Amino acid sequence: MRPELDTRKHRWWRSALAAGVLLALAVAPRGIMAHGAARTADSPVHGGVLTQGFQNDLATLDPAIGYDWNNWPAEKMVFDGLLDYNSGTTIVPRIAASLPAISDGGRVYTFTLRHGVRFQNGREVTADDVAYTINRVLDPKTKSPGSSFFLLIDGAQDVVNGKAKTAKGIQVLNRYTVRFTLTQPDVTFLNVMAMNFAYIVPKEVVAAEGANFGHKPVGTGPFIMKQWIAGQKIVFVRNPHYFLPGVPYLDGVTFLIGLAPEVALLRLQSGELDMLGDPIPGADFIRIRDDPRYQNQLVRYVQPETSYLTLNTQMKPFDNLKVRQAINMAIDKERVVRIRNGRGVVANQVLPPLMPGYDRSYHGYPYDPAAAKKLLAEAGYPHGFSTQIYVLNVDPQPRIAQSFQHDLAAIGINASVVPLASATLIDQASTPHKTPMVWSGGEAWLQDFPDPSDFYGPILSCASAVQGGWNWAFFCDKKLDDTAARLKGLTDRSARLAGYRALYRAVMAQAPWVPVDNDVAYVMHSPHIHGGATDFAHNVHTFFYERLWKS
Amino acid sequence: MGSYIVRRLLLAALVVVGVSIVTFILAYLVPADPARVYAGSNATAQTVARIREQMGLNRPLPVQYLDYVSRALHGDFGTSYKLQTPVLSAILSRFPYSVELAVAGIVVELLIGIPAGILAALWPRSWLDRGVMGLAMLGVSAPQFWLGLVLLYTFGYVWPIFPLGLAQGPTSIVLPAVAVGLGGGVWYARLLRSSMLEVLSTDYVRTGRAKGLSGGAVVLRHALPNAITPIVTQLGLDMAYFLGGIVVVETVFGWPGVGQLAYQAITNDDIPLIMGTVLFAAVLIVLVNIVTDLLYAVLNPRIVYT
Numbered sequence: 001m002r003p004e005l006d007t008r009k010h011r012w013w014r015s016a017l018a019a020g021v022l023l024a025l026a027v028a029p030r031g032i033m034a035h036g037a038a039r040t041a042d043s044p045v046h047g048g049v050l051t052q053g054f055q056n057d058l059a060t061l062d063p064a065i066g067y068d069w070n071n072w073p074a075e076k077m078v079f080d081g082l083l084d085y086n087s088g089t090t091i092v093p094r095i096a097a098s099l100p101a102i103s104d105g106g107r108v109y110t111f112t113l114r115h116g117v118r119f120q121n122g123r124e125v126t127a128d129d130v131a132y133t134i135n136r137v138l139d140p141k142t143k144s145p146g147s148s149f150f151l152l153i154d155g156a157q158d159v160v161n162g163k164a165k166t167a168k169g170i171q172v173l174n175r176y177t178v179r180f181t182l183t184q185p186d187v188t189f190l191n192v193m194a195m196n197f198a199y200i201v202p203k204e205v206v207a208a209e210g211a212n213f214g215h216k217p218v219g220t221g222p223f224i225m226k227q228w229i230a231g232q233k234i235v236f237v238r239n240p241h242y243f244l245p246g247v248p249y250l251d252g253v254t255f256l257i258g259l260a261p262e263v264a265l266l267r268l269q270s271g272e273l274d275m276l277g278d279p280i281p282g283a284d285f286i287r288i289r290d291d292p293r294y295q296n297q298l299v300r301y302v303q304p305e306t307s308y309l310t311l312n313t314q315m316k317p318f319d320n321l322k323v324r325q326a327i328n329m330a331i332d333k334e335r336v337v338r339i340r341n342g343r344g345v346v347a348n349q350v351l352p353p354l355m356p357g358y359d360r361s362y363h364g365y366p367y368d369p370a371a372a373k374k375l376l377a378e379a380g381y382p383h384g385f386s387t388q389i390y391v392l393n394v395d396p397q398p399r400i401a402q403s404f405q406h407d408l409a410a411i412g413i414n415a416s417v418v419p420l421a422s423a424t425l426i427d428q429a430s431t432p433h434k435t436p437m438v439w440s441g442g443e444a445w446l447q448d449f450p451d452p453s454d455f456y457g458p459i460l461s462c463a464s465a466v467q468g469g470w471n472w473a474f475f476c477d478k479k480l481d482d483t484a485a486r487l488k489g490l491t492d493r494s495a496r497l498a499g500y501r502a503l504y505r506a507v508m509a510q511a512p513w514v515p516v517d518n519d520v521a522y523v524m525h526s527p528h529i530h531g532g533a534t535d536f537a538h539n540v541h542t543f544f545y546e547r548l549w550k551s
Numbered sequence: 552m553g554s555y556i557v558r559r560l561l562l563a564a565l566v567v568v569g570v571s572i573v574t575f576i577l578a579y580l581v582p583a584d585p586a587r588v589y590a591g592s593n594a595t596a597q598t599v600a601r602i603r604e605q606m607g608l609n610r611p612l613p614v615q616y617l618d619y620v621s622r623a624l625h626g627d628f629g630t631s632y633k634l635q636t637p638v639l640s641a642i643l644s645r646f647p648y649s650v651e652l653a654v655a656g657i658v659v660e661l662l663i664g665i666p667a668g669i670l671a672a673l674w675p676r677s678w679l680d681r682g683v684m685g686l687a688m689l690g691v692s693a694p695q696f697w698l699g700l701v702l703l704y705t706f707g708y709v710w711p712i713f714p715l716g717l718a719q720g721p722t723s724i725v726l727p728a729v730a731v732g733l734g735g736g737v738w739y740a741r742l743l744r745s746s747m748l749e750v751l752s753t754d755y756v757r758t759g760r761a762k763g764l765s766g767g768a769v770v771l772r773h774a775l776p777n778a779i780t781p782i783v784t785q786l787g788l789d790m791a792y793f794l795g796g797i798v799v800v801e802t803v804f805g806w807p808g809v810g811q812l813a814y815q816a817i818t819n820d821d822i823p824l825i826m827g828t829v830l831f832a833a834v835l836i837v838l839v840n841i842v843t844d845l846l847y848a849v850l851n852p853r854i855v856y857t
Contacts, residue, residue: 060635067591143605145590148598214635231807258805262700263716266708423583423820448593469596
């Protein structure tokens with residue numbers, strides 16, 4: 001054996017060992033590293049890019065088509081409407097220079113646009129663009145899911161039915177003035193014009209991109225969509241020519257797509273992500289909520305949503321009012337909130353707490369299983385009956401349905417739980433005479449806009465009690481329908497809200513649902529992202545990106 | 552051989568057509584309304600009905616199928632209801648990632664399986680052998696979702712050597728490949744062990760040893776090529792399966808492959824995308840099986856196809 005070779009081998013091992021030790025120290029476990037407190041700044045600074053993680057890709061950024069609460073905040077980055085909301089639920093002008101002039105008893109709305117608002121391709125926005133945008137939503141070829149909101153415009157029904165190209169109730173008066181005439185007075189028209197469907201789009205870009213406009217959107221908004229790699233990431237950058245001064249603060253926003261919630265949470269904790277786009281995973285929630293390190297990184301908000309158990313008024317024995325009222329008294333709602341780890345508040349009525357028209361003095365049905373059993377006997381079912389509870393098959397919904405099963409068993413009702421995938425559940429629940437009870441958790445009603453009419457028309461009116469509708473109780477009361485229609489035209493706000501309180505009390509008296517809870521959501525963000533509570537969790541926009549800033 | 556290949560390809564085409572019909576029928580039998588999925592939960596019933604009409608979903612099923620086939624033959628596989636993008640381009644843009652993961656996963660399987668299998672066969676019933684076989688049981692049983700999260704937590708968060716999910720940077724393939732290949736790798740070891748034990752006891756191996764060939768030459772040059780056939784079969788099956796998309800691993804790691812796309816399509820009853828991903832996987836499986844069978848003829852000259 002040659003001695004020199006031996007020495008070389010020996011030295012090699014020593015170097016390898018040293019390198020190994022250095023490597024281990026360089027990637028030292030996180031437990032050893034100190035967690036410093038984040039430096040917070042008091043007032044907004046400009047700059048920085050916010051990265052947010054999502055499991056699912058956005059469907060589209062076309063404001064005429066996107067209709068879920070992932071698309072909407074993103075569309076709000078790229079587009080604007082004539083109207084918007086302030087940090088609460090008050091409507092303010094956006095592309096419009098001021099709130100519209102309302103005339104003819106609430107039938108006619110005349111908007112004047114600001115001058116100099118430009119699309120991101122440089123062209124100025126005119127009244128023609130507003131007319132084009134709304135007519136496009138009505139055009140059946142666009143396949144807009146929001147077209148029904150605009151049917152209150154005169155002539156809109158003809159466009160939707162394919163009999164006309166434009167609605168006669170939309171008139172361009174001059175370059176910056178557009179007038180809408182409704183079929184009848186409806187104060188919710190302002191809310192409708194503040195919806196994403198009414199965000200103004202440039203005709204020439206839509207014509208050029210066709211069906212691809214949703215992936216190559218051009219609007220007037222505070223951010224420009226720069227790049228979309230399908231299934232991987234979407235990059236937004238600040239619009240340097242935005243017409244509102246001072247916003248946005250961020251230089252850009254990047255969506256990272258495909259992150260499972262568990263992995264997104266790890267990334268946020270390691271500082272590689274600024275905000276979670278999906279809820280904190282259930283298994284980690286309590287640990288995160290109770291950890292003092294994350295106290296100023298969590299924003300808690302009650303969603304404008306109600307989760308309810310529907311009782312099919314067209315199927316025996318739920319056509320019997322006393323049966324429905326008995327069930328309302330048998331359900332333990334506190335237990336449901338516990339199953340959700342506290343991510344809910346008990347509901348006793350149709351509207352969620354932050355909705356104008358919420359009735360603070362209404363207490364609903366008490367939790368009283370003994371009284372429930374008595375009422376059930378009076379209804380003619382002293383020995384109960386058998387039935388089914390349909391539910392979404394995503395945790396914790398089946399566990400909540402089992403909680404109801406337990407409550408119903410206590411009063412003699414034998415309910416089996418039927419968990420189904422989302423698309424199937426929706427199909428079954430919206431088929432008449434099919435599903436006696438449906439727990440809407442996970443598929444519950446989230447507001448379209450902050451007006452109490454939004455919780456009646458789509459889910460409790462006769463028009464919605466049809467195949468394919470969302471009125472899964474198939475509740476239909478013509479008198480209440482007439483009341484709801486009348487309330488839409490009332491301009492006196494306090495009379496209107498009083499009217500809705502009475503309307504929903506009347507609905508609860510007939511007990512088509514058991515309102516169980518309103519979801520509470522938590523937004524988790526890194527210590528470097530700042531904003532008010534309503535900037536992280538805006539009532540309508542959820543993530544109000546233009547108001548967030550990074551230190 | 553030429554006529555064999557032509558026959559196999561014709562059969563393959565028949566299989567793909569059969570798969571397309573069955574998938575189409577199944578997608579429509581599922582009680583779900585694609586128009587509702589497209590429109591979202593808040594759209595009115597009347598709006599959803601109008602959109603249904605616009606999407607052509609009210610036409611008779613055979614009409615819809617034939618329309619689908621005639622467009623497919625021109626390369627148009629429709630537009631995803633949920634993603635609003637053409638199906639073919641959505642699949643093709645993700646396919647390279649699935650290929651990368653499939654190949655990397657198989658590399659991990661071979662890197663684990665071949666050495667472990669050889670060593671286990673050379674020292675049967677030793678602690679090494681029993682250890683490898685025990686690991687095989689564990690590896691096959693470990694759920695990939697759990698394994699993926701454990702790998703991410705340990706090597707992406709506690710010791711941040713690798714990225715936490717997503718396909719960013721050259722090292723991001725490592726953890727997903729390990730999650731894919733770990734279970735299969737130890738299974739390959741088991742397969743190779745059995746096969747090697749058989750081959751090592753044959754006459755020609757004993758002849759080789761008697762001739763004075765070194766242990767390494769006997770094992771690697773003479774025994775291994777004959778013992779490798781079951782692994783080639785399994786490899787072919789694995790490759791065909793992986794190329795169609797590894798749903799669980801892709802979902803955990805956020806790896807933008809076809810598997811993730813297929814999973815989303817199914818949960819959304821996104822019929823064009825379901826058809827696209829299933830047909831894509833079917834074509835790949837059939838083609839890879841043909842290639843695997845042809846590979847036997849290459850590896851073993853005694854095999855001849857007529």
